[in-house]
Amino acid sequence: MPGIMVQGTASSAGKSLMTAALCRIFANEGLKVYPFKSQNMSLNSYVTMEGLEMGRAQVLQATASKIDPSVLMNPILLKPTTDRKSQVIIKGRPYMNMDAVEYFEFKPRLRDMIKEIYEEIESNNDLVVIEGAGSPAEINLKDNDIVNMGMAEIADAPVLLVADIDKGGVFACIYGTVMLLDENERKRIKGIIINKFRGDKTILQTGIDMIEDLVKIPVVGIVPYMRVKLDEEDGAIEFEASTSGSIKIAVIRLPRISNFTDFDPFKFDEDVSVNFITSPDEIGDADMVIIPGSKNTIEDIRWLKSVGFDKAFLNYKGIIFGVCGGYQMMGKEIIDVEGWEVTKGEVEEGLKMFDTVTEFKGSKITSNVEGEAMGHKVYGYEIHSGRTYGNMNPFVHINLKERKAESYMDGDMRDGRYYGTYVHGIFDSHEFRSSLLNTIRKKKNLAEKDSIDLKEKREEELEKLAQIVEENLDMEYIRSLAGIKK
Missing domain, CATH: 3.40.50.880 (Class I glutamine amidotransferase (GATase) domain)
Structure with a gap:
C-alpha cells in the first residue's frame, strides 16, 4: 500500500492539521497509520521517551494515529539559533550548527538515510501519511530536495496540495505552485484541497471550474475555517492572544x-x-x-x-x-x-x-x-x-x-x-x-476551578478535526489514491 503525501502552497496553509486529520480518519477505520515528515524547521520541539528530540507537529500526528511519538517520524529537525544559522538535529541528536549554504551542500548526504527510514516505516504499517514543508515551488531549493517532491519521489507517493484561501489569492497560489513544478512533479499532484474557507461554497464554483481546467488537477475538497484548539504547523510562528478573562x-x-x-x-x-x-x-x-x-x-x-x-x-x-x-x-x-x-x-x-x-x-x-x-x-x-x-x-x-x-x-x-x-x-x-x-x-x-485534562481535550479536538475534514473531502477518491478499500 503506498503512502500519501500532503504538501502546501505555502507555510501555514494547513499541512500539519490536514495530515493529522487524515491520520485520525484512517486510524479510526482500523488501519495502522504512521505520520512522517523527513525534515522540519521549528523551535517548538518535543522529547520522546527515549530522550530524542523531534518536531511537535509529528507528535500531534502520532496522537492522531493512536501511537506513541517516535523520532523516526521526523528524522531531521532544524532549530534556528540566529538569523543565519540552525542547529541540525539528526535522528533526535544534535549534529552541528550550519548556515543555509552549509546545510544545502550537506543535504544530499541525508537522502539515503531518509529512504532507509521511510522504507522501514512503510514495510511495518498499513499507510504512511507524509507531510511536506513550506512549498514545493521554492525553485531556489528544488535541487536535492528531500522534503517535498523529492520526498514524494522517494516514497513514490501521490500528493494532495493544500491551499489557504483565508489569506486571499488562493487560485493564483495554486496555479503558480503547479506551474513552477517540472512536468513529472505536476503529475504527482492528484488533488487540490482549498483550506480555511469562510462562506458559501457555491460562490467558489466558477473559480474551481477554471483552476481545474488550467492545471488539470481536481479540487477534492473545500475545508471550512476550523476553530480547533490544536498545535499549528511547526514553522508557523503565530502568537494568538486571548483577550478576555479575569x-x-x-x-x-x-x-x-x-x-x-x-x-x-x-x-x-x-x-x-x-x-x-x-x-x-x-x-x-x-x-x-x-x-x-x-x-x-x-x-x-x-x-x-x-x-x-x-x-x-x-x-x-x-x-x-x-x-x-x-x-x-x-x-x-x-x-x-x-x-x-x-x-x-x-x-x-x-x-x-x-x-x-x-x-x-x-x-x-x-x-x-x-x-x-x-x-x-x-x-x-x-x-x-x-x-x-x-x-x-x-x-x-x-x-x-x-x-x-x-x-x-x-x-x-x-x-x-x-x-x-x-x-x-x-x-x-x-x-x-x-x-x-x-x-x-x-x-x-475568585472562585477556585479545576482545569480540564488536556489529553482528554486533545482527543475531543482531534475527533472534531477528523469529522470536519472527512465531511468536506472526497474521501472515496483519497482512499483510492492510497490504495485503501473501506
Whole structure:
C-alpha cells in the first residue's frame, strides 16, 4: 500500500492539521497509520521517551494515529539559533550548527538515510501519511530536495496540495505552485484541497471550474475555517492572544522564543487570557508574567534588559514564571564557559530573582520526565544547554526519566512569586495548572476551578478535526489514491 503525501502552497496553509486529520480518519477505520515528515524547521520541539528530540507537529500526528511519538517520524529537525544559522538535529541528536549554504551542500548526504527510514516505516504499517514543508515551488531549493517532491519521489507517493484561501489569492497560489513544478512533479499532484474557507461554497464554483481546467488537477475538497484548539504547523510562528478573562497572563515574546506551545493549555481555561508582549508597558495588570524558553538565552536576556523588563520587574507584584531559558535568566548570572552563544567565558548578569548561576558547558540535555510540583503530578520534557547551580529552593521533584525511576530536584521557587523550571510542558498537567491558577484566583477573591485534562481535550479536538475534514473531502477518491478499500 503506498503512502500519501500532503504538501502546501505555502507555510501555514494547513499541512500539519490536514495530515493529522487524515491520520485520525484512517486510524479510526482500523488501519495502522504512521505520520512522517523527513525534515522540519521549528523551535517548538518535543522529547520522546527515549530522550530524542523531534518536531511537535509529528507528535500531534502520532496522537492522531493512536501511537506513541517516535523520532523516526521526523528524522531531521532544524532549530534556528540566529538569523543565519540552525542547529541540525539528526535522528533526535544534535549534529552541528550550519548556515543555509552549509546545510544545502550537506543535504544530499541525508537522502539515503531518509529512504532507509521511510522504507522501514512503510514495510511495518498499513499507510504512511507524509507531510511536506513550506512549498514545493521554492525553485531556489528544488535541487536535492528531500522534503517535498523529492520526498514524494522517494516514497513514490501521490500528493494532495493544500491551499489557504483565508489569506486571499488562493487560485493564483495554486496555479503558480503547479506551474513552477517540472512536468513529472505536476503529475504527482492528484488533488487540490482549498483550506480555511469562510462562506458559501457555491460562490467558489466558477473559480474551481477554471483552476481545474488550467492545471488539470481536481479540487477534492473545500475545508471550512476550523476553530480547533490544536498545535499549528511547526514553522508557523503565530502568537494568538486571548483577550478576555479575569486572570491575565503575559508571555514575553523573546526575539528567539522557543517552545511557545508550552502556554497553549491556558487556552482551555475560560477565565484566563494570554497575551504575548514585547514591551514592559504591556504588562499592565497581568497576574503572571512568563519568561519562556529561548534558543539563544544570552542574546534574549540582553534584549529583555535593553527594553526595560528588568527594571519593570522590580516594581511588579505578580507571579514571574520562567521556563527553561527563562528560568536561567532569573538567576544571578549566566556564564558561557564553552562559547556556545557568545564569546567563550563571557558572563552575563541575570535578573537575580534566584541565587543561581547557569554555565553553558557539556552536552545538550534532552529528557522526557515525570515528577511532582506543588503537590501534584507533572510531566513534560527537558531540552536545554547548560547546567544551573547554587542556593536553590527546588520547585519540581523528578522521579521518572525516560520511563525509568530517577530522583533529582529541578528548578527554583521563592517568596510564592518566583518560579522557574527546566520542564517544558509543565502546564499540560491539569492538576498542577489548576493549583497554580487557583493561587491567583484566591488573591483576587475568585472562585477556585479545576482545569480540564488536556489529553482528554486533545482527543475531543482531534475527533472534531477528523469529522470536519472527512465531511468536506472526497474521501472515496483519497482512499483510492492510497490504495485503501473501506
